[in-house]
Amino acid sequence: MAGTDETIEPSMGKRAARTAAKELRDRLPKARLEEWSIMACEQAAQWLEREYSDCRSMLLYVPFRSELNLRPLMEWGWRSGIAVIVPRCLPEQRLMALYRIHGWDELASGAYGIMEPDPSIAAYCGDAYVPDIVFVPGLAFDRQGGRLGYGGGYYDRFYDRLRDISLREDRMMPLWIGCGFEQQLVAEVPMEGHDARVGAILTEQGMRMTDQVIAFDDD
Numbered sequence: 644m645a646g647t648d649e650t651i652e653p654s655m656g657k658r659a660a661r662t663a664a665k666e667l668r669d670r671l672p673k674a675r676l677e678e679w680s681i682m683a684c685e686q687a688a689q690w691l692e693r694e695y696s697d698c699r700s701m702l703l704y705v706p707f708r709s710e711l712n713l714r715p716l717m718e719w720g721w722r723s724g725i726a727v728i729v730p731r732c733l734p735e736q737r738l739m740a741l742y743r744i745h746g747w748d749e750l751a752s753g754a755y756g757i758m759e760p761d762p763s764i765a766a767y768c769g770d771a772y773v774p775d776i777v778f779v780p781g782l783a784f785d786r787q788g789g790r791l792g793y794g795g796g797y798y799d800r801f802y803d804r805l806r807d808i809s810l811r812e813d814r815m816m817p818l819w820i821g822c823g824f825e826q827q828l829v830a831e832v833p834m835e836g837h838d839a840r841v842g843a844i845l846t847e848q849g850m851r852m853t854d855q856v857i858a859f860d861d862d
């Protein structure tokens with residue numbers, strides 16, 4: 644990001660980093676975002692077909708503001724028979740409940756104005772459900788798997804829950820994939836002890852594995 648003031652440094656507090664990341668995001672060329680989102684979704688679908696053909700379920704966020712739009716990947720999931728799982732925010736507890744959806748008509752406006760599964764229509768997955776893959780939203784990411792979110796701690800808490808279930812049931816943790824535009828990749832985002840790192844990053848340029856090893860002893 645040479646020539647701009649909106650750099651993100653690990654020494655910054657998260658609050659300052661979020662402000663800078665929002666300024667960076669607001670400079671994204673709006674006219675290109677749909678095209679880049681489609682490219683990213685095509686890349687993700689190709690990667691899944693090639694590298695993870697036994698993937699049975701994926702958790703995807705419904706985009707808000709100028710997030711990378713995963714809707715084309717959801718539609719690909721429906722066509723391919725992969726279960727499309729979408730979270731619903733429980734803001735009082737800052738937790739997410741998971742639902743399987745089969746079409747757009749199962750979504751309704753929810754917390755923060757984000758579209759989320761309508762609990763009267765969509766199928767609740769239960770609180771011990773572990774998807775094979777989780778696509779994670781964020782304001783900024785770094786190549787070491789660092790992620791800066793909106794500050795609700797939703798995905799960090801969700802990660803801890805999945806880790807507990809995975810340990811208990813002796814199964815693999817899902818691959819944790821950060822999603823954003825290439826311009827949201829920065830040198831290093833500030834991280835705290837509770838922050839979960841992503842194992843891969845999806846942008847319009849494709850999927851990149853990060854240096855992060857998803858391990859059970861990383862707390």
Ligand SMILES: Nc1nc2c(c(=O)[nH]1)N(C=O)[C@@H](CNc1ccc(C(=O)N[C@@H](CCC(=O)O)C(=O)O)cc1)CN2
Binds near residue numbers: 757780781793794796
């Ligand atoms: N598409 C999508 N869904 C998601 C997330 C996300 O980042 N993207 N979240 C990821 O965790 C959770 C929602 N988290 C959110 C947390 C804060 C705000 C928000 O509007 N914050 C205010 C600032 C509030 C404050 O500073 O007190 C803002 O950004 O203006 C929105 C969503 C769950 N669902």
Ligand SMILES: Nc1ncnc2c1ncn2[C@@H]1O[C@H](COP(=O)(O)OP(=O)(O)OP(=O)(O)O)[C@@H](O)[C@H]1O
Binds near residue numbers: 798
């Ligand atoms: N695993 C966790 N268990 C309990 N509290 C947590 C956990 N992770 C984060 N928190 C709390 O949630 C708040 C926000 O955390 P953080 O700044 O890391 O959010 P974020 O990763 O940016 O948000 P999000 O995941 O919602 O996008 C902090 O007060 C933090 O202490």
